Amino acid sequence: MPSLSILFSSSSSRLIFLSKTLAKRTIFSSLSAMSINLNAHAFAGNPIISKTPKLHDPLSPSSAFQSLKTQLLQTPENSSPLFKVLPFRKGRPLASSSITGDDDVPSWHLGWISLPDCKGFLGKCGVELSEDSLVYLGSKAEEDVVYWAVDVSEEGGLVPELGSKRFCFVELRTLMVATDWDDSSAMGELAIAGHARALLEWHSLSRFCGHCGEKTVPKEAGRRKQCSSELCKKRIYPRVDPVVIMLVIDRENDRALLSRQSRFVPRMWSCLAGFIEPGESLEEAVRRETYEETGIEVGEVVYHSSQPWPVGPSSIPCQLMVGFFAYAESLEINVDKEELEDAQWHSREDVRKALAVAEYKKAQRTTAAKVVQMCKGVEKGQSLSTDFNVESGELAPMFFPGPFAIAHHLISTWAYQDVPSDGVEADSKQPSSSTSNLQHSYSPKD
Structure with missing residues (x-):
């Protein structure tokens, strides 16, 4: 050169x-x-994982997991911390939706349910909720709340049960498009749902050890897994x-x-x-x-x-x-x-x-309105590409x-x-x- x-x-x-x-x-x-x-x-910007509590903090994964086992055995009054559970079905988080404000703007919210209600809903389907089926998501110290996720894909009876209360399992991509990106609270809920879906999908994929083939068991409140074989005990972390x-x-x-x-x-x-x-x-x-x-x-x-x-x-x-x-x-x-x-x-x-x-805002509001209809039990098919039109109506x-x-x-x-x-x-x-x-x-x- x-x-x-x-x-x-x-x-x-x-x-x-x-x-x-x-x-x-x-x-x-x-x-x-x-x-x-x-x-x-x-x-990004998940509001409940910004800081992981110290080991002996009551909101930490290990302490919360011990409290979870106690609360599953009994439901003490005024239990602390308060546990909220987000169910997922086939990768779809539970959501609710409403139209509020003077402008009739539709919005969606994650379908958090209390631990006793989660036990009750699953009990009606003949399923006993165990501590190993729940995955720790994070906490809010100012509210004394710990958040969990659970995969209920196998429990078909939950769909009509929760649907009667205006809850619906919604595709995460749909919620993504429906989220008002100017609303920091809505963006936070979307981040929580994304984090939960990633963890639950990883749990579904890592049921067996890739080294020896034995079953894996959840550890650290579901934040990692470990091979059940005493000879292996390989640690497996989220992917x-x-x-x-x-x-x-x-x-x-x-x-x-x-x-x-x-x-x-x-x-x-x-x-x-x-x-x-x-x-x-x-x-x-x-x-x-x-x-x-x-x-x-x-x-x-x-x-x-x-x-x-x-x-x-x-x-x-x-x-x-x-x-x-x-x-x-x-x-x-x-x-x-x-x-x-x-x-x-x-x-x-x-x-x-x-x-x-x-018209990105139009597409967002149209999709948010679609989520409202889904939570009412009316699902209307629509191509999102039809929302990206110019004012004249031309593509x-x-x-x-x-x-x-x-x-x-x-x-x-x-x-x-x-x-x-x-x-x-x-x-x-x-x-x-x-x-x-x-x-x-x-x-x-x-």
Whole structure:
């Protein structure tokens, strides 16, 4: 390879080279800074696991588990701490829903039930609730409450019993779309439900030891498992599957590479993503996945943020989406048709137009209303893609995942990176080093 002195022999060449290098660094410094002010992603910010109590605290997993065994044997009056249980059926949390306020805005809530009520409901189905079937989720010291989850997938009789009380088991993805991302309380409940689903799915997958094949038993109030064999006693911890998700940007910072998978609803485009392989760094995974799926070579990689993602298939209990901006060193696309349906470069202007007309708030409220109907016993089928229309009623040419997904924030952060807080646009090729106003991501057009 020729030396830099040969490649840039003249002063003007050196200045051009340095100018492009500094511009690229400014672009990525600006993009990286923009992640600082992000609100919590969906499924992040769990309010009951922010701090794990000390070992001898009555709300700690070990102490709460001992109290749980006592309360299951008897139901003492004014028992402390108070136990609340969230039942799950086939990966779906129990939920209730209502329409409140002057604007008749629908909202959903997790279907917490007391420990005595949980015992009673299961007792009517001929099932005795045991301490090993409950999984510790967390606690709130200020309320003296400990929260648990239980899988009741095998108890079909619970559905009509709970349905008569306006409870319903709802797909977590549906609740995700129905959640008002401006409501911190609702986002907290979604995070709790995601954490619980991930733990219960992991328990279902880890019933046997992968080392010797013997049965496993729950330990630490369900926060880990252990092989039952005295010769093995292998410890097993909850599984997390890391995934890189990246918005690839061209060298001029004018266009972003977006892709479609065959399973996407019509007109939806998103970022590239892929699982990390053993022995691979995050940056290496970004470059490998981008090249394998689109043939694009990636150079610089900049971290943005991460998001727990417990709404994948049950065989992958909890993905951790690790988001990046990636700088493309080539432009020619060669799509791997086994991985993607299509991949194209999209201009910043086209991305902004798509963000401006997509009715994310309408989709959220429509789905929240659907949850209300489900909890009333009336379930209406509707494609969520029909909610992403422009005001005139015409279909938008394309849209992106809603604000519940990290892909949305990667795309919108880049699209509005040159819009400072005063609303005056700067040159996108010479982005300001100031932090971008991310309000665009959270206040889409109704």
